[in-house]
Amino acid sequence: MDVMIERPLSELVLVDLLDAFASNDPAPAGGSASALAGAVGVSLLIMVAAMTKTRTGAPEETADLADAASRLRPRRDELTELIDRDSDAYNAVVTAYKLPKTDDAEKQARRDAIQAAMTEATEVPLETMRVCQQALRGAVIVATAGNPNARSDVGVAVELLLTGLRGAGMNVDINLASLSDGAHVARVANERDVLVADGEADARRARGALA
Secondary structure (H helix, E strand, O other), rough: OOOOOOOOOHHHOOOHHHHHHOOOOOOOOHHHHHHHHHHHHHHHHHHHHOOOOOOOOOOHHHHHHHHHHHHHHHHHHHHHHHHHHHHHHHHHHHHHHHHOOOHHHHHHHHHHHHHHHHHHHHHHHHHHHHHHHHHHHHHHHHHHEEHHHHHHHHHHHHHHHHHHHHHHHHHHHHHHHOOOOOOHHHHHHHHHHHHHHHHHHHHHHHHHHOO
C-alpha cells in the first residue's frame, strides 16, 4: 500500500533534524543517529508488512505480517524516544563533570554523579541495541512472507537496523571504559556481545529469505 507524500520530505522537519546533527553541538551525535537509523529501518518493515500483496498470497502470510507489524510499531516508538534520550544522557554527563570539586565532600558527590550519568549513558545505547535486535527478528518474518517486489525495501531496513545495532554498540563500548563497577561492566559487555551476535544472525536469515 503506497502512500503519496505531497509535500517534500524536507518540509517534514527533516532538514532541521539534519542540521541538528551537523551543528557543532556535541549532541545529538552517534547514539541518537543509531536510534534514528533503527527507527527508519523499522518504518520500512512496517510499510512492507502492511502491503496487501504477500509472497505467495497465503492467508498465513497475511496473518504473520499483521502480527509482525503489531510488534514492530512499539519498537519504532521506542527508537524514536531513544533519539532524544541519548542526547539527554550525554547532557547529563556534561552536567556531572561541571559539578564543583573544592573539597572532599564535593569531589565525592561529583564522582558519584559522574558514575550515575555514565551508567545511564551506557544503558541508553544498550537499550537501542535491544530494540534493534528485536526489530531484526521481525525483519525475518517480513522478509519471508512479504511482497517480493519490496525485497530492496526490506534489505535496506535490515542494513539500517544493523547500523543502529552496531553504532549503539560503539557508544556502549566507549562509555563502559568510564564505569568503575566491574561486575556491571562485565554484564553489559556480555549482553552487548549477545545482542550483536543475535542481531547479525537474524540479519543473515532475513537476507537468505530475500535471496
